[in-house]
Amino acid sequence: MKPPPFAYHAPRDLDEALETLAGVDGKVLAGGQSLIPMLNMRLAAPAHLVDINRLTPLAVVEPGPAGVTVGALARHAQVARAGVHPLLGQALRLVAHPVIRNRGTVVGSLVHADPAAELPAVLAVLDGSVRLARHGAGERDVPAREFFLGPMEAAVRPGELAVSAFFPALPARSGTAFREVARRHGDYALAGVCAVVTLGEDLGVAAARVACVGVGPVPVVVDVTRACERRPADPAGWAAAARAVQEATEPEGDVHASAAYRLHLVGVLTGQALDEAARTAAGAAAGTGAGAGTATRGHAERAG
Structure with missing residues (x-):
């Protein structure tokens, strides 16, 4: 299949891109791993395509004490190599x-807002944000809870460009996990x-949050701190938290899985993820080297 006709633009700097x-009524091309298939299947038909791949200052991964800033041209593989957030x-x-991760971009995945994608859930559970820029109007930061509006719909207004995403650092004695x-x-x-x-300092659970993918129109974030046992001795200790997450989701069935099966998976995966994250946090607190690390580990990396 071939994409519909469009005018192609290749700006040389951010000002020109904005x-x-x-x-124009256009779409932004960065990694293109989602946009190009949509064009080929005629699910998107922009009159203009704005290719930002010459904007190399946006291909940056910058860790700091507060968290990690990922530029709009930072590829999945580049961010993974940088090791800046567990x-x-x-x-x-x-x-x-691998071939997708070599070209796809973190910010592009966030803007695409696929409810089955992993990165929107990461931004949501960390309460991160996306920075949007517009010609003549400066920049604005949109928190994750306001950024994802629905399936394939993000809070990017016409004329705006998502220039970066911010992933907050983890508190001390924290652990993370992702199960799917x-x-x-x-x-x-x-x-x-x-x-x-x-x-907490006594190694009991002080805070616990989860985000789910594939079971709602946007990432479903649930604070399960109150539902967690203070010191669960085994994975069964997370059962109340798993039920709380199931109650917060409304999965739909399709040709791949029924709604009931997806709901069952959410419960099982919540227990597994919380158990793994807690064990990792305990390892970090004990200084055994088993911890997930912090968001400031690693180094700034720039492509090109």
Whole structure:
């Protein structure tokens, strides 16, 4: 299949890109791993295509004390190699296949807002944000809870460009995990759960949050702190938290899985993810080297 006709633009810097977007009805091309198939299947028919791949200053991964900033041209593989955030690393290992990760971009995945994708759930559970820029209007930061509006719908207004995403650092004594079930590795998940667990000074559960993929129109985020046992001795100790997450989701059935099966998966995966995250947090607190690390581990990496 071939894409519909469009005018192609290749701006040389951010100002030119924003000026171009301000005057056209267009789509932004970064990695293209989602956009190109949509064009070929005629699911998208923009009059203009704005290719930002020459904007190399956006191909940056910048860790800091507060968290990690990922530029709009930072590829999945580049971010994974940088090792700057444990949950990002865990999620990126589940994204598609190496050839996709070599070209696809983290910010592009967020803007695509596929409810079955891993990265929107990571941004949501960490309460991160996306920075949007517009010609003549500066920039604005949109928190994850306001960024994902529905299936394949993000809070990017006409003329705006998503220039970066911010993933907050983890508190001390925190662990993360990402669990999902897919028919084949690299396929979209039938259901998935990512978890962040923070332990108190007494190593009891001080905070616990999960985000689910594939069971709602947007990532479903649930704070399960109150439902968690203070010191679960085994995975069964997370049963109340798993039920709380199931109650917060409304999965739909399709040719790949029934709604009931997806709901069952959410419960099982929540227990597994919380247990793994808590064990990782305990290892980090004990200084055994089993911890997930912090968001500031690693180094700034720039492509090109």
